[in-house]
Amino acid sequence: MGAGAVTTNDGTSGFAHLIDPNRKWYNNKRLIALNAWIVLLLITSSTNGYDGSMMNGLQSLPQWKDYFNSPSGSMLGLLNAIQNIGCLAAYPFSPYLSDGIGRRPTVFLGAAIMCIATVIQTAAQSVGMFIGARFLIGFGLTFAAGAAPMLVTEISYPSYRAPLTSTYNSLWYSGAIVAAWTTFGTFKIGSTWSWRIPSALQALPSVIQVALMLFCPESPRWLVSKGKDDQALKTLAYYHADGNVNDPLVQYEFNEIKTAIEFDRTVAANVGWKSLFATPGNRKRMRIIIALAFFSQWSGNGLVSYYLNKVFDSIGITDPTIQLLINGILQIWNLGWALLASSFVDRLGRRLLFMTSSAGMLLFFIMQTVCSAQFAAHGSDAAAHAVIAFIFLFYASYDLAFTPLIVSYTVEILPFPIRAKGFTVFNFAISLSLIFNQYVNPVALDAIQWKYYLVYVAFLAFELVFLYFFVIETKNKSLEETAAIFDGEDAAEHIHGAALGGPTEMYEKDEKSTGSSRENVQSLPKV
Structure with a gap:
């Protein structure tokens, strides 16, 4: 399905001339209202970002480590991975809810489950209770995060669709910023409230959604x-x-x-799970979608996203205050780059952003690996500082494409009848890659230190080649027009x-x- 025949030679939409150039988001009350509802949907991503950054911060809090007997190795991996295991448990139901009862009620249901889960997490009296709450957070997040970006892309005004949908995943960092600075601020609290307060604040986006979501347009x-x-x-x-x-x-x-x-x-009989792989066009879609899901987590970013303290320990930066401070600054840096890239997705195009992002990640991760090896060999402070600098440059490159585009590109290349199911496959692949990372990364870092980085260097080189041959440009096309490229x-x-x-x-x-x-x-x- 699609309308590629109406796409002009410069790649613009066939109905671009139908858009009123005087109707802007800031001077039209209907668009202001619509975009306000979209912001309500976008903050779903903040909950996910908050979780990853919060777990990073908690691992640097002595109060949290003491209360849960300093979890390490497989137990630490389980504490991080359990949220994604919760996501996996909900995936069989998510697309049927989105397609059955609608996008709007599905987001509401997911937010309500997460509110309950964060209460349990905040009140946790044992590591088992904490793990159970994080499982439930992942279960609810699947419903909300599965439906919200689809609703964003399906209700947006055409000229704002791509930037707004790209902003969805970029706001992962808004939650990460709040979590990073919350854990930094509660670090000095001598009781368990140093980690209970960050746990409670995780519910804030979900509470807002529960209060307002059912008034949002379908x-x-x-x-x-x-x-x-x-x-x-x-x-x-x-x-x-x-x-x-x-x-x-x-x-x-x-x-x-x-x-x-x-x-x-x-x-086309383009419905049902079987149709995801039944036609050449859909097989092309799924190849790209599944690859992007794994690339988004296996590019070396998982080391810093969930085990920043271990990376810092490996280069001699062990002060929890310094670790938390750098984590907080890094999230602000990431948000800035991701939002900038989101605003340029229709001007620069998807291919250029993906290729630039992959090349930059490969270059800066190689440099990070070299500097980490130098520190291991010589204990040089300059090498340690260079590692931090290259982490920031690596993330600037990552944020050009893999933060804003992986969700927006996925939902725009999927036709409506299989959008919910295809997006579920994408999220399922992300959860699988995350679970692997969260179990393997801490063990590998403990065992071989910086040498583990070489695995990601090789994988980043593979990513660059894959994206060059398989990513298809879709800028300035409607959802229906985009599908013509594949069908x-x-x-x-x-x-x-x-x-x-x-x-x-x-x-x-x-x-x-x-x-x-x-x-x-x-x-x-x-x-």
Whole structure:
């Protein structure tokens, strides 16, 4: 499904000319409201980022280590990995909830589960209780994080879709910043509240979502898939055209969505788990998606994301205050680079960002490895400081593509009928890669120190080659147009022909009988 036949030679969307250049997110109250709802969805990623950074910080807190008997080796690996094991347990249910009850209720359910889990985590009296709470956090996060980015990409105004969806994963660092500086601030508290306070604050994004989520607009694509065309058209009109159901952009979007979903459901039979690998186009999608999932965690970043204290210990930086301070600064650095890259995804394109990111990571990780070896051989302070510098440069490179694009690129190349299932496969692959990392990394770092970095150097070189040959450019295309790159021009022409059709029949009739459908819809509440 797609409309690639209407994509112009410069790669811009076939309906770019239908977008009102004067309608900006800052001067249109409907777009301001829409983007406010999108921000509510984006903070889902903050919860995930908070968890990783919090666990990094807790490992540097003597109070946490003393309370749980200084976990190390496989127990430390389990404490980090259990959240992803919880994610794995929820994956069989996540796509059915997103496709069955809708994106909006699924996010609400996930947030509610995480609120309960953080209460248990904060009140933990034993390591088993702490582990159980983290399992439940992962279980709830799967529902929220599976539905939220899809809803973002499916309700966004076309010209803001790619930057906003890319911002989703970039806000991982907003949670990481809060967690890093919270653990830094509670470090001086002499009681268990030094780690209970950071544990409690993890619930903040979820509490906000529980309070507001059910008032958020539902995905027009989901509404169309359930036969609720009237609601879908009203939602598009309300937020994308000030309530005018006959606006050319709204009509194009609605017809393209309706035809694409129907085409996949009937002509292409592009539904169900089997269809993920049944066609050449879908096999191409899954090859890219699964690779990106593993690349996002096996690029060496897992060492710093979850075991920063061990990396610092290996270069002689053992003061917990210094470790926590560097961790806090690193998260701010990451957020800045990730948000900058998010704003340029449609200007620079996906391929350029992926290639630049991979080349930079390879270069700076090699330098980090060399400097770590120098410190191990000579104990040089200069080498230790250079390792820190190259960690920052490595993450700047990582944040150019692998923070903003892995989620947005995944959801945009998947057609609606398999979007939830394909995104679940992506998240499942991430969890598998994380569980492996969280068990293997601490053991390998204890056993062979800096030599373990050589494994990631080799893998980064492989990533660079893979991305060069397989990543496909998708900038400045609608969700439906993007799929034409994978499914061919026949599908594109079919859907584009329908998208260019006249106003939908039910509203054309209403227009004649009541005068102005714009007036009828303008006063509608959120659908």
